[in-house]
Amino acid sequence: MGILKTFWGYRGFILGSVQREFQANYKNSLLGAAWTVIRPLVMIIVYTVVFSQIMRSKLPGVDSEFAYSIYLCAGVLTWSFFSEAVTRGQNVFIENANLLKKINFPRMCLPIIALTNALVNFVIIFALFTVFLLVTGAFPGKIFLALIPVLAIQVLLSAGLGLTLGVLNVFFRDVGQLSAIVLQFWFWATPIVYPINILPPFFQQLLNHNPMTHLMAAYQQILVNGQRPDWLSLWPITLIAVVLCITGARLFSKHAGEMVDEL
């Protein structure tokens, strides 16, 4: 409870920092805030129009013009959120070394700010994607709300992983380098740009052990097929997320003091 109270006291700082980082990107540009929409918009257009209209990619088994685009967006957009949150989390203490060394404030604010920033970016791009779904008539309906618990699991996972890596990265800078590579590899080892059923059975088996496969499948299931995800398949990743959060929090509380000496 005490820690929540502290955060409440610093809510102004947390929100202000989120807003500042968000604004800082376009502060001196002519188009201003429009850039925060233009960039994701272009990305959505590339994924949708280019793949559906120009390359005419089809999703095996689904007979819809936009099926592959939606499949792609469902995975890529959520994965980008995941990888942005983890990357920001793992660098957050190093980037704010000066602040940590010089000013006494609740240090946990920093990962929260990093996560919130990634969330804001995700909400913008996902809102655009939702608009696209509505316009093309591919909006899945009420089942859309099932995204919320899936996203919650993902946020928990990115928070736990980001914090754990963030603390480790202060002491072992290799962690940052390595995790960038692992994230890349992990992306391609997860059925995001390709459907899992185009793989040989052996690899399908293998990818089923990747917990992210099920998380991404849940998004794809909701958005492409408009069906309830296989909730049971999400248990392992939820467990991993909780364990990572506890690990991260323990690492942090144990090494927070030493961290400042090391930075």
Add this chain to the structure above:
Amino acid sequence: MGTISVRDLGKAYKQYPTRSARLAEWLIPFSPPRHAQKWVLQGLNFEVKPGEAIGIIGMNGAGKSTLLKMITGTTEPTTGSVNVTGRIAALLELGMGFHPDFTGRQNAIMAGQLLGLSADDMRSLMPEIEAFAEIGDYIDQPVRVYSSGMQMRLAFSVATARRPDILIVDEALSVGDNYFQHKSFDRIRAYNKLGTTLLIVSHDKGAVQGICDRAILLSGGSIAMQGSPETVMDYYNAMIAERDPANVQQVLGHDGNVQTISGTGDARVIKATLCDEDGKPVEVVKVGQALQIQVEVEAFADLPELVFGYQIKDRLGQPVFGTNTFHTKQLLQNLRTGQRVRYVLRFPANLGEGSYSISFALHDAENHLAKSYEWRDRAIVFNVVIVGKDHFVGLAWLPSSIEVQRD
């Protein structure tokens, strides 16, 4: 509120022999520690009462910053404890966290929030902050167009917008122009009168003697002495003088002054000490105090002629006074290699408040232009403080009086 209690405080940094040693220590259960501890502070004990003003002095590397960091709570002690009551404001890193692209107002609000004030608090304090910083319309301009002085003013105004129970002041305050320096010191003094505990860290001995009730001298990570500012300062001066000339040069170098030494080296100043009239080394000098500089010169070649000169410069390097033994008709002739000459320069410190340096020159003939044996800039740096005299401004102390007649 406003007490600081330091008990058996110590800080050691971990030093691992290799990068992988830490990993091994973390991963292998029940493994013995694989790091060496590098102690920067050890066995510190002191109490600060509410409303007291304490000066913390010591050379670079004595552990002053580490002590402050533990008092403000950014660094955790390795042994012992620091107990602080009340809110601390630290003027250690002014302008920390300012973002250049945001306006002064936005940054001020943000900085306040980082100190734990709410946005509403900050909005109500804003008019006061603006008024104190005196930066006018710039408050709504991005901070990147500010001069460093303006940034400093704003940062100081924010940090001290609300009277803290404990105020920690580092040398940060030497930034900004004189006017603002005085204004900010006035505010610090006023807060102190209202009950704020002050902790001042400075190389500027004038400031310590001017404000503090008590001084703590740190040396080599422990308290070498604590007591009245004057006593501690004297001790500090002596401690510096104890060292051999090579070290003293380094000491002098730490306030940003680097000695520049040039010349053929045929004659050298091997020792130079600034002393009071009794020959005791000093570094802080009272206005009007009788001073002597004891200089030892050695000839490293046979010299037909030797002139010794000295020059007192203010902190901007402007000469205040200078002369040499040519002008005083005391030049020496026919020195042999290895011969030593001792000069004692006597003068009253009829100087204004501030920092001064003394340069030495060894040459032949009237000036060093023809043949310079050695030219040593900033060989001695000292501070002049106004003690026992009414306040005055300027570089020179002119004993003066004002006659007032009122009809």
